[in-house]
Amino acid sequence: MIIERSSEWKEGFTNRLENLEPWQNWTLYNMNYEIVKANLITDFYGLQSPKYLPNLTPLNHQLKVAETVIERMNGKAILADEVGLGKTIEAGLILKEYLVRGLVKKALILTPASLINQWVEELNYKFYIPAIPYKKNTPIEYYDVVVMSMDTAKKSPHKELIYAQDYDMIIIDEAHKLKNHKTKIYEFVQGLKKKFCLLLTATPIQNNVFELFYLISLLKPGHLGNYEAFQSSFSASKHSLEHDDYLRELVNQVMVRNRRQDTGIEWTNRRVQIIPIDFTKEEKEVYEMISELKNMCPVFSDTFSMITLQREMCSSKEATQLTLSKMREKCVELKEIEYMESVMQKLMALEMNSKAEKAYEIISQANDKVIIFTEYRASQAYLQDYLYSKGITSVLFNGKFSKSKREWMKQLFKEKAQVLIATESGSEGINLQFCHHVINYDLPWNPMKLEQRIGRVHRLGQEHDVHIYNIAIRNTIEDSILELLYTKIGVFEKVVGELDDILTAFKKTI
Known part of the structure; x- marks a missing residue:
């Protein structure tokens, strides 16, 4: 049998091109469908x-x-590995797998702005996925894989542009930032078409x-039912619940979580301690005078203002002093x-x-590099000045810095300074395995923020034991913060699983 190359297609192609004839043809569609179908990988076991x-x-x-999410969870999952175990790599593997199988063509990755470049770099150079960072006026309809900040995506006109696309996969990093149905970013994500969806967070319960x-x-x-059914079935309140074994079983059907001890990797230890001090x-006199303000000035009757x-x-x-100065302007009585x-x-x-x-x-x-975490930029500036007076070099790191300045501060800390003084923004998006001392100068209300902070240093590549010092002042609001932190840790461990040490090396029973 002689097989010759046909040239009949040229005539049809020319007619359609010159005479603007329709391109649709049911026979051609079926042929194309069969070719695509033949190229699909139908065996969903193994990567x-x-x-x-x-x-x-x-x-x-x-x-x-990656195997679990693809084989058992149909591409919809919470990736909740502990900080530093490579959730970005897991998400990249899953995305690449679906791209190879022909089941995903367009993907959208939403992330905090500080992590955009990291995502773009890893997808391009580790996974050969041509991802681009979204910038103003980027024609996203022409790009298959786009990385965008959450804050940008939820606002007009960007959200309308996104809604107009047909994304096959949505990936959301630091997904705990979605919080609940009242936030704009949650509402935005809820409106997205989600054929496949990955939510990445080491801390799926924050508060x-x-x-x-x-x-x-x-x-x-x-x-998990609707809100009322969930609340009723598990007698759920913010910091307590019942039937936690059944709830954990339901959660594990959509969540994958590895702890450091599950990985088979030899990890360095955490040396965690609470360091109580006294005013x-x-x-103490000033603290008590401040506490008395709620009885002296009506403007301080608000509990939140007083606690702050x-x-x-x-x-x-x-x-x-900064807060008092602002509040003083609202006082009217002599x-x-x-x-x-x-x-x-x-x-x-x-x-x-003290x-x-x-x-x-x-x-x-x-006598080594140390990270100090504080809640306030005014304290940050004070600490830098105080440490300088003691002959200790330090650099600052906070959310007001540009991306390039953050990188510069990180480099200065690595090569020159002994101390990095960071606000909460320093607990995301930077990897500092060359440091292994963390001082939590101010305790947050949220234990997962402590885990995020520690995770900056206690992650893959850390070669030394990590020392964490939690400073708390006795007989102050920090006693209440500690009690609430223990309560929230208890809720997390009931539903999600055990946490590595973040407050002390022992577990406290509330």
Whole structure:
């Protein structure tokens, strides 16, 4: 039999091109359909993608996560590995697998702005996925894989552009930022068409158990019932629930979580401790005067304002003074103004900061690189000045810095400075395995923020034991913070699973 190349297609092609004839043809469609169908990989056991990734050597636990999500969870899952175990790699493997299988063509990755470049770089160079970072006026309809910040995506006109696309896969990094149905980003994500969807977070419960309910409802609406049914079935309140074994079973149908001890990798240890200290007599007097403001000035009757001031007083007089100055303007009665003036005079007369003294003591004993986490930029500036007076070099890191400045600060810390003083923004998007001392100068209300902070140093590549120092001032608001942190840790471990040490090396029963 002689096979010759046909040229008949040329005539049809020319006619359609010149005479604007329709291109649709049912026979051609069926032929194309059969070719695509033949090229699909129908066996969903095992991964095809690793053999196409010469620049990547995935760890066993990362491969197992990808297999589990594809084979058992149909591409809709929460990836909840502990911080530093490579959730980005797992998501990249899953995305690459679906691209290889022909089941995904367009994908959207939503992430905090500080992580955009990291995602683009890893997808391009490790996975050979041509991802682009979204910028203003980027014609996203012409790009198959787009990485965009959450804050940009939820706003007009960007959200309308996204809704007009047909994305096969949505990936959301730091998915705990979605929080609940009342936030704009949650509402935006809820409106997306989600054929496949990955939510990445080491901390699916941040403050209360309902956050996990809302995350799962995004993936599989109704999996935990509606809000009222969930609340009733598990007697759920913010910080307590019942039937946690059954709830964990339901959660595990849509969530994959590895702990460090599950990976087969030899990890360095965490040395965690709470360091209780006392105010000086003068500091205690000012703290009590501040606490009395709620009875002296109506403007301080708001519980949140009072708690904020008490926390700031536990941090630095600089942070406290800023808030007091703003609140003083709202006082109208003479006796209120006079009392405020006396508080501020006593505050600014303080010559010692007990917490800063303890931090300096820890840094001196460590004689190594140290990260200090504070909640307030005013305390950040004070600590830098205080440490400088003691002959210790430091750099700052906070959310007001541009991406390039953040990279510069990180480089300075690695090569020049002994201390990095960071606000909460320093607990995301930077990897600092060359450091292994962390001081939590101010305690957050949320235990998962502690885990995120520690995860900056206790991650793959860390070669030393990591030392964590949690400073807390006795007989202040920080006692209440500690109690609530233990309660929230208990809820997390009931539903999600055990946590590595973040407060102390022992578990406290509330």
